Amino acid sequence: MLNSYKTNTLKYNSKTCTHCGMCATVCPHAVFARNDNKKIYPAQAEACMECGACQLNCPSGAIFVDSGTGCATAMILAALTGKKESRIGTESDPAVLSSGN
Amino acid sequence: MPETEKTRSSHEESGAQIRRTSNSLAFADHLDHFLARWGYKRMKHLVEPGLYSIGSPTEDSSIFVTANYTLSFDALRSSLTGVNGYILVLDTAGVNVWCAAGKGTFGTDELVNRIEVTDLQNVVSHRKLILPQLGAPGVSAHEVKERTGFKALYGPVRTNDLPEYLQTGKATPEMRKVRFTLWDRLVVSPLELVHVLIPMLVVSIALYFIFGLMSSLGAISTFLAGVILFSVLLPWLPTEDFSTKGLILGGIAALPFALITFSNHPDSELWPRAGWALTYMLAMPPVTAFLALNFTGSTTFTSKTGVRHEIFRYIPVMAVMFGLSIILAASLIIDAYRGGV
Numbered sequence: 001m002l003n004s005y006k007t008n009t010l011k012y013n014s015k016t017c018t019h020c021g022m023c024a025t026v027c028p029h030a031v032f033a034r035n036d037n038k039k040i041y042p043a044q045a046e047a048c049m050e051c052g053a054c055q056l057n058c059p060s061g062a063i064f065v066d067s068g069t070g071c072a073t074a075m076i077l078a079a080l081t082g083k084k085e086s087r088i089g090t091e092s093d094p095a096v097l098s099s100g101n
Numbered sequence: 102m103p104e105t106e107k108t109r110s111s112h113e114e115s116g117a118q119i120r121r122t123s124n125s126l127a128f129a130d131h132l133d134h135f136l137a138r139w140g141y142k143r144m145k146h147l148v149e150p151g152l153y154s155i156g157s158p159t160e161d162s163s164i165f166v167t168a169n170y171t172l173s174f175d176a177l178r179s180s181l182t183g184v185n186g187y188i189l190v191l192d193t194a195g196v197n198v199w200c201a202a203g204k205g206t207f208g209t210d211e212l213v214n215r216i217e218v219t220d221l222q223n224v225v226s227h228r229k230l231i232l233p234q235l236g237a238p239g240v241s242a243h244e245v246k247e248r249t250g251f252k253a254l255y256g257p258v259r260t261n262d263l264p265e266y267l268q269t270g271k272a273t274p275e276m277r278k279v280r281f282t283l284w285d286r287l288v289v290s291p292l293e294l295v296h297v298l299i300p301m302l303v304v305s306i307a308l309y310f311i312f313g314l315m316s317s318l319g320a321i322s323t324f325l326a327g328v329i330l331f332s333v334l335l336p337w338l339p340t341e342d343f344s345t346k347g348l349i350l351g352g353i354a355a356l357p358f359a360l361i362t363f364s365n366h367p368d369s370e371l372w373p374r375a376g377w378a379l380t381y382m383l384a385m386p387p388v389t390a391f392l393a394l395n396f397t398g399s400t401t402f403t404s405k406t407g408v409r410h411e412i413f414r415y416i417p418v419m420a421v422m423f424g425l426s427i428i429l430a431a432s433l434i435i436d437a438y439r440g441g442v
Binding site: 002003004005007008009022024025026027028029030047048049050051052053056057059066067068069071072073074075076079 | 202203204234235237238239240241242243255258272274277278279340341342345394395397398401402403404405406407408409410411412413414416
């Protein structure tokens with residue numbers, strides 16, 4: 001069946017990442033993990049709910065996600081009135097999605 | 102010391118005073134939580150922002166950070182049995198940690214401000230704070246460190262994991278995952294129900310006078326299915342999208358009404374009976390689906406992108422279905438007046 005949650009805006013740049021692991025610490029859905037070489041990578045990107053915690057707590061700006069409140073009523077109203085949806089976290093240039101391997 | 106008293110100042114200076122609190126919850130606290138869950142004075146379940154002591158803390162004691170919402174504050178302090186520490190309460194306008202973090206009020210600026218206003222650097226000799234993990238969408242730990250010298254450590258998602266976290270100094274992967282169990286879903290449902298109560302009553306009373314008892318019950322079933330039944334059955338309803346789960350649930354809720362309507366007056370003409378049955382099948386599912394779609398905001402796993410996809414995919418479907426049910430009902434009424442029964 002159609003699944004609206006297959007894709008999201010999470011982007012991770014392994015080149016900028018310092019592998020500090022803050023993203024894995026703050027993520028409520030275990031999106032990030034360490035591989036066998038102890039490097040961080042997005043192990044379950046599809047589980048991302050776009051809360052923005054990783055982006056905000058990444059000290060090296062290696063993560064971009066279009067975070068904001070996922071409140072349907074707010075988004076429907078925004079769509080109908082043409083107003084902007086509320087946003088949280090910082091915005092940075094989208095980086096290349098790559099694994100940490 | 103009195104165990105029910107939440108606040109008692111022990112310093113003269115207003116911003117830097119340290120109020121006392123305890124780990125025990127009185128009946129009044131539990132009643133407050135119950136009322137908050139049912140939406141009674143929803144934004145008025147407040148705790149004064151600032152610094153609190155629990156037990157007998159020293160300058161080496163841990164600092165726990167939370168929001169100034171009674172449920173958040175009470176969940177934290179009741180988990181700190183036997184702990185000597187400080188609780189730093191941020192001003193989130195009475196909103197819980199997760200939602201406030203999303204809005205930015207449980208945020209870097211407020212944390213930095215509260216550290217300064219409470220003169221925290223002169224209360225403790227260390228420079229560590231324990232934050233709830235779900236505050237992370239609003240707080241930049243490295244920025245807090247830069248601006249205040251305090252290192253923000255993220256504790257577990259749930260306060261009842263705090264004792265183990267304090268003992269081991271670490272949060273396990275399980276402690277860091279947020280869940281949405283049946284109980285979690287049930288506790289957020291009363292507020293959803295309160296929100297739809299008035300529309301539900303208005304619609305069902307109006308339908309009673311226009312079309313009779315069956316339609317009135319149909320309206321009530323639609324709303325209850327969309328709010329209560331949906332949250333209970335969420336993980337077991339087929340498909341991934343809330344809208345389609347809602348359409349299926351609404352269809353199941355509508356079926357008995359359609360069947361009863363169809364089998365009423367079995368000697369009368371087929372079409373009006375089938376037409377009214379179809380009206381239920383077209384009117385009820387989209388309303389249940391709309392309520393289900395709105396439940397995404399109460400969950401902790403639907404992404405903004407996903408909800409947006411759902412809106413653009415299914416709102417038109419819901420509008421068309423509901424619109425057709427109105428057109429159908431109208432044409433059946435016109436038919437009836439023309440003696441078409």
